[in-house]
Amino acid sequence: MSITVNLYYRGENGSARAFAREMEEGGTADKIRAEKGNLRYDYFFPMNDDETVLLIDSWENQEAIDLHHASPMMAEIAKLREKYDLHMTVERYISDNSTEGESFIRK
Secondary structure, three states: OOEEEEEEEEOOOOHHHHHHHHHHHOOHHHHHHOOOOEEEEEEEOOOOOOOEEEEEEEEOOHHHHHHHHOOOHHHHHHHHHHHOOOEEEEEEEEOOOOOOOHHHOOO
C-alpha cells in the first residue's frame, strides 16, 4: 500500500510556478525526496491553467507522511506558500496494488 497526495497550488501572476521553481532550485524538494518513505515528489503544470501547479507526493505509508509533516521542511514550505500567497486543494489516494487494467498500458 502507498499513499499519493495531489496538491494543487493556485496563485496569481505566475506565483505558483515561482514557488515550485524555488522549491526545486533551493533544494527543499530534493530534501523531501530523500526522506525515508518518500516514493515521489514531482511538480507538474496543467496545460490549460498557467496559475496552477500540481504536486504529486507519494509515500510508503501514513507514518512516513506524519514524519514528513513533523519535519523542519514543513516550516520552510509554509513560509514559501505565504511568500507566494498560494491557495491549495488536496486529493488523497490509497493504492490497492491492483494490476487491473494492465492490458491497456503500453510499456
